[in-house]
Amino acid sequence: MATAQLLSLSGVSKEFPGVKALNNVHFDLNKGEVHALVGENGAGKSTLMKILSGIYKKDTGEITYQGNHVNVSSPIEAHHLGISIIHQELNLMPHLTVAENIFIGREDRKKVRPFLNKTMQNKAAAALLAELSLNLDPKTLVGDLTIAKQQMVEIAKAVSYRGEVIIMDEPTSSLTPAETESLFAIIRTLKAAGKGVVYISHRLEELEQISDRITVIRDGEYVKTLNTKETNIPEVISLMVGRTVDQDQRPDVRPMNSDVVLKVEGISTRNLLKDVSFELKRGEILGFAGLMGSGRTELARALIGADPKTDGKVFLKGQEVKIKSPSDAVEAGIGYLSEDRKRFGLLLIQNVTFNVILASIPGFTKFGFVKSGPAAGIARDAIAQLKIRTPSEKQLVKNLSGGNQQKVVIAKWLTRNCDILIFDEPTRGIDVGAKDEIYKLLTKLASEGKSIIMISSELPEVLRMSDRIAVMCEGRLTGIIDNKDADQPTIMQYATKYRD
């Protein structure tokens, strides 16, 4: 394997108002190499990559690309240099076809100037997809594809620029194991072709399979670059968080109260859910496992009245309650923490206080006037209690890291005094250190008597946290297992029960 250096960043610093996002960071990339960049959320991985792809301007530092000093001042320039980035949030246009998405902005108009040559475009796209062994029709609308397939389209698009450097920011966060495998196959193809791949992921176990080197950054500072063969996951984690974290844990056996707080009977929806029933006890963490599309999020949304149910009853402490809208659910003391915090959980452009009191504003009012003192007080309490890292309660939530944003959402529901909390992928997009804090927080909440439904696609997380584990498959609940009887193979069996 050639070890010619393709790219190097040295001494890169970047400051946002009030935050030093990067301080003297180094990173380099060789031809034919997969170089992983890891660090906690807010460590500065994305900022570094946005500098490299021309979205942000660096304050200081140098970028050397193929032996020349370069100044990547815009995304277009990055493309011209041959640097492509695949963002964590997909940037595709759902109403356009696969081919149109791949070639957007570079449509082939040679024949008759103002008109697109669709046939040519489709042919080129087909060739590209074949090259990457992707089984996709160039004429399909992107909106009709699964998230995983859309991810593949993004990769094809990045490859189509024929650049030398491809940056992948959390490419596997929404992929199944099989899909992850096919992504790795593509990455290996790119590697063999001498491209350099920067790979950002929170799934550390993947790094052993796919990366050659691993660079760790923490709090905007460069920590260390390791050869993957000479290191192991615990070492990487301890470098990321600056201490050691236990990976494979089970919950302490908590004295279980037998009071049933929530009873769900036969919930069905028009499209997916079929006759789902379960009970949730006081102080319990009930994990919900299942594959993508098994209906766990849909169950949560139907339960809180965000989507209509066609059938089913909900009992709170033995009393039937009619939940027709999220406000009914909140009234009943059920708080929902979505997997997509930015879309469904937070007011990003508002401050911490506002977000913390959002679900309980009437409780902070007198004659319709909001009492600002108590509101700020409760926000400061929440910041202290949940260890939310923010300069003050007046900081805008969009400036916080993922883990701290999640804590703000938790604070919102605690302020509302909800007894039942539904966490949908509580640690999605959250780094290892902050994950640990979220886990501790969930355990603490449960031991204080809150009842928690925890939807998670990460089996170690489900096994670590849940007292009991409910498994769903294709809209049905296929089993509820006690933690002591559960392991990954058992859960997977239930999760695939209704499959052919």
Add this chain to the structure above:
Amino acid sequence: MSDVLKTAGEEVQGESKIKEIIRREIGQVLALGSLVVLFAFFSIMRPVFYSWANVSNGILMSTTVTGLLAIGITFVIITGGIDLSIGTGTALCAIMVGKLVVAWHLNLAGGVIVGVVVGGLLGVVNGILITLLKLPPFIATLATMKAAQGLALIISQMRPIHFADGVKGWDQIAQGNLIPQIPNGVTILFVGATIASIILNRTVLGRYTFAIGSNSEATKLSGVKVDRWLIAIYALCGIYVGLAAVMLTSRLGSAQPDLGLGYELEAIAAVIIGGTSILGGKGSIRGTIIGALIMSVLINGLRILELQQEWQYVVVGIVIIFAVWSDNVRRRRAGDVS
């Protein structure tokens, strides 16, 4: 009257406090600065510009109608919505006030109540179309804009309604001087702005206005009855439309069925110049008032400089572009990218 939750717990060190306020409210500081500069410029060019007669009647009085409309629509724009019906809604309210005051021999208070009720109902209709029928605000209020225009013409049978024979002292609502030297219309504008600012910054309705504009889905999932609050917000906007209609009729001494179309765009321009984000979630009444004053000073000043009306329009267009562009540049510099 600054944002209550932002200033909450603002017992920070004395000297950095002023700096912080300036940094946070830089958009408004700049807008206010432009207003002062414009005022100084016209005053130097034509000293008559800063005479009290011109300031009170030429500038402030001519701000009352669009100013009140702009205050109302500020709430709607902060929710991320728009209300195109406020212009022709003004005409409809004016005609209803005129008809009922004359027909029922209402006193002044009765007339004002009619205006506010009709405006509020128009707002409720807009709110219902947007929430229950789920029409986009632009479409819903485009429809009610046309409907209000038609109704104003139908009800008035296309004839102006004169107040002189209906109610005594109707002209005093806007033109009297409860406070010496200051026309009532101006007093009402500033009282209306103060009340709106208190509502926006300190009440539940105001908090939900910002919350809905920041992320209506998250607000709904937090248990807020977003639909009801939206209807209330559009109704509040309508109430200001009713007030604007009363001011207009009082100044003219009559209700004109075809006067109002286009006012909505003047009001929206004032809101935008004042720094309220058309994307929702950000904005202030103070900014809106500054924006409305900038428009009035500009128009009045250009008129005194004897610039032709056609050219006045062009200048206003350029000012809008400049205001929004400079605001964008500033935000981008501050790293305030979304």
